């Protein structure tokens with residue numbers, strides 16, 4: 361298991377010293393993160409790295425996952441779609457399923473949550489837990505990872521009533537902030553540079569992965585890594601690949617994805633993708649297990665073109681992961697992708713499959729430029745989107761919420777012995 365000391369090699373001693381200083385007044389603080397899945401998607405990816413490091417810094421941190429039936433996840437997926445702007449059809453009993461599952465989960469989690477100094481609820485699925493914890497002693501934060509720039513009003517008005525009862529919210533970017541009666545923090549997510557997903561790999565490992573999945577290492581590879589979700593626009597990626605292939609005939613497309621246990625729409629979207637692929641042997645749809653981190657790492661390192669053509673995107677960790685590997689990314693002009701793709705410098709922002717194809721042609725024809733953009737891309741991630749920065753912000757928010765009404769707190773200048 362990695363410890364906070366291991367990150368000195370990536371960030372330097374100062375950053376880690378500062379984390380230790382910030383964590384000192386929080387030693388023993390009971391922090392509980394709650395979300396709705398241990399695997400699949402960006403939130404699980406972040407929590408699996410963040411929580412152990414919070415513990416290593418002396419916090420009493422834990423991660424709980426709510427459970428629910430298929431009907432509950434259908435409801436929460438439709439809420440997710442609605443919050444990202446889709447005018448979903450709500451059916452009879454939709455709110456009842458949501459509220460009842462919240463109440464059932466609170467039976468199991470109540471004592472942990474009521475005892476906690478800080479509870480961080482990730483995304484809308486576990487939002488109702490707060491109402492079932494009348495004796496809560498700590499502060500509760502709603503951490504929203506979704507693109508909430510233009511929510512479908514009827515659903516947001518309903519969920520907002522729950523959010524209003526929290527002590528604070530955290531959004532990934534300013535565009536997502538909402539009129540709420542409490543303090544709102546802005547904090548983009550991050551990747552773990554030492555994880556299997558992002559660690560360095562040898563060229564042999566990359567080559568072996570290509571062969572393992574039937575890719576021809578001598579030919580060009582275009583890649584999108586994503587859950588099979590319409591917001592990720594996999595059909596748009598296929599369209600764009602077909603356009604690029606007309607001038608780069610050796611191109612192969614890899615759509616690598618897996619299932620998230622809290623996403624019931626994946627199978628339907630996967631079927632749409634397979635239908636669109638038809639008999640094209642140069643399109644590889646890879647359904648990967650949730651622990652295929654090294655595989656995804658190798659695919660990202662081995663790709664000649666990385667795309668993330670999302671139509672809506674809370675942040676887009678897959679973009680960060682590719683940028684960290686020195687790849688300029690062709691990304692949808694949406695949500696958190698805009699924070700990461702500095703147009704023409706770390707990649708290209710696109711709105712259409714045609715736009716993506718045009719930029720792909722540019723990168724293929726200008727390999728030196730692509731290399732230079734990749735160098736800038738990695739630096740952008742080092743400065744802004746590593747887990748250590750995220751940890752520092754979490755610690756600062758915790759200090760602010762717990763010690764906010766004191767005039768000052770003392771941060772030790774030297775790390776604890």
Ligand code: UDP
Nearest residue numbers: 401402403405586587616617618676677678
């Ligand atoms: N991911 C994965 N396996 C897959 C698809 C995605 O491990 O089959 C990972 C991906 O590498 C990234 C995260 O899941 O770390 C997806 O996060 P992102 O913010 O891009 O999208 P989300 O799924 O949260 O909408």
